[in-house]
Amino acid sequence: MSKAEVRRRARMDDGELGDAVTQARDGDEDAFGVVYREVHPMLLGYLRGLVGEDADDVASETWHDVVRDLDGFRGDGQGFRGWAAAIARHRAMDHMRRIKARPRTAAFDETVTEPVTPQDSAGEALDNVSTQQALALIAELPQDQAEAVLLRVVLGLNAPMAASVLGKRPGAVRTAAYRGLKRLSERLAAAGEQAGRGEG
């Protein structure tokens, strides 16, 4: 319970990120480094949920396009996150078209079957879950729900920006995200019950 109440990793303010993007657009390489270190881990997490182990390669293609088209970008930090996410999504779609199948990432069942205490089996399992395992569990959702949750949680986009990335209305994205959370909770509960029966 206490870990859930901890606020997530503090992200750079949208204004600061927007200023850094503007300086990078004007040719400041150090500012570009700031932008990269801020945005790249989020992009990598989003792409890990989309393409699995090939996320690093797709992220490299994404940054290649970002630096090529950076002169034409206008907006703040939130807009830059959404813009980069849209480019990453297109590159991921191209990648998935190339491999003709959506890759299966690491199975979450292997982690939740680890020894847990009988009092709060699911909670104890989630204490030890890694980022990749969490992303893999989200990636098992239907694609619209997985993308909505990833954009909102991993990239920190608000609903309108996520909707613009996905080409949908904000209401549709909110609904998809809610359904994804509900399905995640059901899977976590099922995994906890399975772990509890194994202990018993």
Place this chain on the structure above:
Amino acid sequence: MRRLRSARGGGGVWPDPGIAERLLDGRALSGTDAGARDAAGAAVVNVARLLDAASRPLDVREGDEEAARAAYREARASSVSRAFDTGGRRGWPGRRRGLTVKALVGGVAAVMALGGVAVAAQRGELARPFRHHGHVVSPRPRSTVPVVSPPAVRPRPSATRAQSPAVPGGPASAAPSPTSSAAATPEASAAGGLRPGSGVRLPGCPRVRIPGSPPCGPLLAPFPAPLSGLVLPLAVRCRLLRRRGLSRWGHLPDEVWGTPRPCYRLPFVRLSGAVRKRLLGLCMTGSSTP
């Protein structure tokens, strides 16, 4: 699943939109949300833990940042060079540049073609549609001395028309111009005697010509004195001018192409009475001057 069912039973349908938004935004479930948190039960906490794990930064592959910086430097260099090539105008597409070049070449070609036509018309070397009625326009003489050419056809009684001034007081009455040779062409000779059916019956002329009688004088005279003024309509006057060897535009055979003539009837223009009278006056006095 049992926990989820119990949560639904205690606090309604899960997830509550407010709690879901807090989970998606990464905001902590503070003490004020204790009621909602209790209602959702452990399911909300488990989802919050999962989302917290998913939002942690992943390990970045070594060398990716340096590669991105190199791509950034390369993109900046190409952007600067592109801006230099286009004179500071960024984003100038090559397709638009190609269209501009095509438009420029097309414009130059059109100007040259029209200029060539104008020069050829001035020299009288145009093809058939620009020639006058049947007679070949000879090139303009190079010398400034007027050359009087003898009549090329046999003299006819109607040749007396050539001696009559086209316009009273006009230069044609003083000295024949080089264009007077055109009046000797069959077309011009036909002007002296109107073709059957195409003539205009003037006042004083019988409807049917009596064989052996002299031709109707007013018909032979282009602008007879009794008909001066506004007796005849514009079409009739201009038709008479054409009978004298003028083109349908009112040009003399050797005149510069493009010389305005009032006998040319503009389509769809209804002239008022004053303008019409003025044009008639021009037609009588100025346009017939060779």
